[in-house]
Amino acid sequence: xTPTLSGRIQSRIFLALLIxxxxxxxxxxxxxxxxxxxxxxxxxxxxxYPVTFTALGLMIVLGAVVWDPLYHGLQQFRWERDWPSMxxxxxxxxxxxxxxxxxxxxxxxxxxxxxxxxxxxHIATTWLLMWLFAVGPxxxxxxxxxxxxxxxxxxx
Amino acid sequence: xxxxxxxxxPPTGAVIRxxxxxxxxxxxxxxxxxxxxxxxxxxxxxxxxxxxxxxAGIPIYDVQVISxxxxxxxxxxxxxxxxxxxxxxxxxxxxxxxxPWQTYEYLTKVSQIPRPERLRSDSTGMPDxxxxxxxxxxxxxxxxxxxxxxxxxxxxxxxTDYWTPRxxxxxxxxxxxxxxxxxxxxxxxxxxxxxxxxxGGGYFTILTPPPGASPTKRIAYRSQFVHLAVGYPGLRFLSxxxxxRTAYGDIARVVNAYEPHEHVYDGLLxxxxxxxxRGGGIVASRVLQRLMEDRxxxxxxxxxxxxxxxxxxxxxxxxxxxxxxxxxxxxxxGFNWPKGAWGGQxxxxxxxxxxxxxxxxxxxxxxxxxxxxxxxxxQMRRAAGEGWxxxxxxxxxxxxxxxxxxxxxxxxxxxxxxxxxADVIIDCTGLEADLAESRILADLLEHSxxxxxxxxxxxxxxxxxxxxxxxxxxxxxxxxxxTLGGYYAGxxxxxxxxxxxxxxxxxxxxxxxxxxxxxxxxxSQWWKWFRQKPI
Ligand SMILES: Cc1cc2nc3c(=O)[nH]c(=O)nc-3n(C[C@H](O)[C@H](O)[C@H](O)COP(=O)(O)OP(=O)(O)OC[C@H]3O[C@@H](n4cnc5c(N)ncnc54)[C@H](O)[C@@H]3O)c2cc1C
Numbered sequence: 001x002t003p004t005l006s007g008r009i010q011s012r013i014f015l016a017l018l019i020x021x022x023x024x025x026x027x028x029x030x031x032x033x034x035x036x037x038x039x040x041x042x043x044x045x046x047x048x049y050p051v052t053f054t055a056l057g058l059m060i061v062l063g064a065v066v067w068d069p070l071y072h073g074l075q076q077f078r079w080e081r082d083w084p085s086m087x088x089x090x091x092x093x094x095x096x097x098x099x100x101x102x103x104x105x106x107x108x109x110x111x112x113x114x115x116x117x118x119x120x121x122h123i124a125t126t127w128l129l130m131w132l133f134a135v136g137p138x139x140x141x142x143x144x145x146x147x148x149x150x151x152x153x154x155x156x
Numbered sequence: 157x158x159x160x161x162x163x164x165x166p167p168t169g170a171v172i173r174x175x176x177x178x179x180x181x182x183x184x185x186x187x188x189x190x191x192x193x194x195x196x197x198x199x200x201x202x203x204x205x206x207x208x209x210x211x212a213g214i215p216i217y218d219v220q221v222i223s224x225x226x227x228x229x230x231x232x233x234x235x236x237x238x239x240x241x242x243x244x245x246x247x248x249x250x251x252x253x254x255x256p257w258q259t260y261e262y263l264t265k266v267s268q269i270p271r272p273e274r275l276r277s278d279s280t281g282m283p284d285x286x287x288x289x290x291x292x293x294x295x296x297x298x299x300x301x302x303x304x305x306x307x308x309x310x311x312x313x314x315x316t317d318y319w320t321p322r323x324x325x326x327x328x329x330x331x332x333x334x335x336x337x338x339x340x341x342x343x344x345x346x347x348x349x350x351x352x353x354x355x356g357g358g359y360f361t362i363l364t365p366p367p368g369a370s371p372t373k374r375i376a377y378r379s380q381f382v383h384l385a386v387g388y389p390g391l392r393f394l395s396x397x398x399x400x401r402t403a404y405g406d407i408a409r410v411v412n413a414y415e416p417h418e419h420v421y422d423g424l425l426x427x428x429x430x431x432x433x434r435g436g437g438i439v440a441s442r443v444l445q446r447l448m449e450d451r452x453x454x455x456x457x458x459x460x461x462x463x464x465x466x467x468x469x470x471x472x473x474x475x476x477x478x479x480x481x482x483x484x485x486x487x488x489x490g491f492n493w494p495k496g497a498w499g500g501q502x503x504x505x506x507x508x509x510x511x512x513x514x515x516x517x518x519x520x521x522x523x524x525x526x527x528x529x530x531x532x533x534x535q536m537r538r539a540a541g542e543g544w545x546x547x548x549x550x551x552x553x554x555x556x557x558x559x560x561x562x563x564x565x566x567x568x569x570x571x572x573x574x575x576x577x578a579d580v581i582i583d584c585t586g587l588e589a590d591l592a593e594s595r596i597l598a599d600l601l602e603h604s605x606x607x608x609x610x611x612x613x614x615x616x617x618x619x620x621x622x623x624x625x626x627x628x629x630x631x632x633x634x635x636x637x638x639t640l641g642g643y644y645a646g647x648x649x650x651x652x653x654x655x656x657x658x659x660x661x662x663x664x665x666x667x668x669x670x671x672x673x674x675x676x677x678x679x680s681q682w683w684k685w686f687r688q689k690p691i
Contacts (some may be wrong), residue, residue: 002500079478079489081496086311136289139280140682143673146280146288147499147655156619156662 001083007150008068014131014152030051031118092127163572170516171390192372202603205355214376219248222379223346224360226251229385229636229653236657238337239681240670249343267413268442271324281650285330292321318490350599357628384634390589400555413439428457435463435584438526460545467549487525497645509645515610611641618643619663620656
């Protein structure tokens with residue numbers, strides 16, 4: 001991958017909308033660890049949507065504001081100006097850690113209903129799917145993507 | 157008399173021949189005027205009328221798009237245009253090769269990349285697939301029943317070297333795609349003599365068909381669009397080696413890696429010898445690999461001497477905070493440009509720069525380099541350790557015959573003079589000849605308004621239209637090595653040829669000639685490709 005800064009941000013938003021949103025809709029009812037009113041595990045429920053969507057939204061915001069500029073800066077030290085796909089996959093680790101802290105700090109953990117495992121499963125699977133789509137199939141949808149440094153909104 | 161307007165031909169042998177090379181093929185001058193030939197009036201007129209051609213007795217055929225060359229560049233454009241809905245009868249490639257990869261396979265083979273060996277482009281530079289998905293790595297993974305290629309593209313270039321496909325994978329893929337798009341019905345054999353503008357718009361392309369293939373000596377194609385994909389104008393020898401070959405008539409001891417030189421390796425298996433390798437690029441790496449493997453596995457007793465003009469040992473070029481790595485004489489880079497030049501920050505930088513500023517970026521990113529490959533590193537270390545691989549740095553001041561060999565005199569950095577004696581010299585520098593050595597390009601510069609870019613090559617727009625050659629409703633495009641120095645650096649690569657083809661296709665779509673390959677068309681056509689449905 002050879003992203004530009006705006007390409008990183010555009011790709012992040014595009015992938016979150018195209019892959020992240022449908023996947024979150026499908027997955028949320030099945031996420032583990034839902035506790036209702038502190039009574040321990042009770043069952044699955046759609047009540048978690050605010051939690052998972054907040055997580056997805058924050059992943060975009062923190063990414064665009066904090067992480068993408070940082071990655072872009074680091075990329076300048078690479079002669080090839082590329083960003084190995086492995087980096088794109090593994091950066092979920094640092095992003096998820098920050099995301100968890102911010103989510104807990106702002107208190108959107110569903111009133112204590114979301115557990116770490118809820119969050120980990122949601123973010124890890126969403127990220128993996130977005131990444132898998134971005135390393136290949138996206139080029140079928142957007143033929144010019146591989147030449148555009150990750151930008152979606154650009155004819156040439 | 158016909159050749160008066162052309163630059164003088166290069167001195168005999170200065171340009172390396174490829175079997176299909178058109179550079180130094182002399183035109184046979186018939187004693188009596190042959191029917192349907194070029195005449196002085198045509199040669200001397202830059203813009204031709206239909207009348208002028210008809211009066212010379214040259215038959216005219218109409219095709220909407222003519223692509224000159226018929227190599228990988230023409231093929232990739234045909235692939236894009238067919239996918240964008242162009243019918244087969246609207247496109248014609250004029251070529252002197254039977255399959256699009258013929259010239260390429262010849263050059264890779266002589267320079268030591270037989271089909272099972274690996275190329276120097278990434279998994280997605282695919283002349284047989286406009287999307288680059290599923291990539292060559294997936295294909296080789298499936299075929300060879302191993303996950304190694306996938307692991308490699310996942311971890312490259314951090315834990316593994318950049319993964320590159322086998323030459324054979326690319327050729328087999330092109331053969332399949334050629335059949336799918338009906339390529340073989342879109343090629344006419346022959347040598348293109350020139351392209352000239354047509355009065356009233358469009359162009360005439362003059363083809364010299366093979367002897368006996370046509371009742372007239374020439375055929376004219378009248379087309380709205382012309383695409384030039386003629387490859388290298390020629391490959392050249394280093395001037396000191398050329399001088400040696402000319403002065404001593406010795407072409408057995410001084411060879412170029414781009415010409416057949418198996419006799420060198422065969423000879424070294426028969427009896428021990430000293431080989432001097434010149435150059436610090438990928439071709440040198442490949443030749444070293446061959447020499448070293450012959451010694452390690454086949455019992456050759458070769459002493460390998462390696463002369464670098466610039467010996468690199470550590471970081472070299474600089475771009476912003478990043479530097480290119482190097483060691484053991486070589487500078488290391490995955491591909492012929494830094495990866496970001498094909499579609500990222502470096503592409504943007506080059507695309508938005510003009511003139512001297514652009515030339516400056518090219519200079520900063522350019523140079524001679526080779527990919528860092530673990531195998532090559534191991535081989536060089538072992539060979540140096542065992543004392544049969546020696547490197548030198550210096551400027552060559554003299555090459556002359558010596559006791560049973562060739563003596564190369566060099567001036568080293570510290571000013572001292574050193575003589576290197578070898579039995580054979582292999583020139584691995586691969587210099588490219590000037591544009592004007594291609595007759596068709598020279599003609600274009602002289603008659604059709606084409607000019608040179610800041611690096612002296614053919615000046616093209618961002619759409620790959622040759623600047624200055626537009627003619628009414630007609631447009632003339634070019635891709636490949638002749639356009640290096642323009643708004644896109646990676647032109648001479650599979651991916652670069654794909655990029656050029658896509659830009660040209662989009663430009664034609666904007667004129668309503670083909671359909672734009674948008675999201676819908678891209679997906680439906682990909683599905684066809686995936687199921688290998690002919691189009
Ligand atoms: C040794 C070597 C290794 C390379 N390895 C790679 C690699 O690993 N990956 C990569 O992406 N790129 C690689 N390249 C670069 C590039 O992709 C190839 O050179 C590719 O073949 C270029 O395609 P082309 O169409 O521009 O030229 P070609 O494939 O050479 O086709 C041009 C054809 O036009 C014909 N022609 C020229 N003038 C006329 C005329 N007047 N009339 C009729 N026919 C004419 C020529 O004979 C030639 O056959 C390599 C190049 C070389 C030399």
